[in-house]
Amino acid sequence: QVQLVESGGGLVQAGDSLRLSCAASGRIFSSYTMGWFRQSPGKEREFVAAISRSGGGTRYADSVKGRSTISRDNAKDTVYLQMNSLKPEDTAVYYCAATTGWDLTKARSYDYWGQGTQVTVSS
Numbered sequence: 823q824v825q826l827v828e829s830g831g832g833l834v835q836a837g838d839s840l841r842l843s844c845a846a847s848g849r850i851f852s853s854y855t856m857g858w859f860r861q862s863p864g865k866e867r868e869f870v871a872a873i874s875r876s877g878g879g880t881r882y883a884d885s886v887k888g889r890s891t892i893s894r895d896n897a898k899d900t901v902y903l904q905m906n907s908l909k910p911e912d913t914a915v916y917y918c919a920a921t922t923g924w925d926l927t928k929a930r931s932y933d934y935w936g937q938g939t940q941v942t943v944s945s
Contacts, residue, residue, distance in 0.1 A: 824848040824934040831939030842903040844918030851899040860914035872926040908943045
């Protein structure tokens with residue numbers, strides 16, 4: 823089992839930045855590829871970003887590419903999502919997730935999920 827706890831969400835204005843954190847406990851953190859997803863009311867959960875076990879590989883959704891950076895600190899069992907130039911359409915609950923699978927953009931590939939943190943961007 824892996825327990826994931828997100829933090830860092832909040833209410834910000836368009837153009838602001840936020841850094842989300844996800845602290846992991848349980849099994850060996852470095853064994854898992856980590857991902858960030860988001861979900862807004864009435865919409866399906868969508869992929870945001872993923873990072874390989876070593877941190878050497880990353881992948882982003884087109885909607886956040888160039889504005890966001892995913893990183894991890896395996897010594898601290900934590901994954902981060904730095905989001906810049908936030909837009910109102912970035913408003914959602916953001917979830918981190920852990921997987922040993924390969925289809926990183928699909929929520930069904932992930933084995934463990936956090937409870938989510940709300941990000942609200944006002945215009």
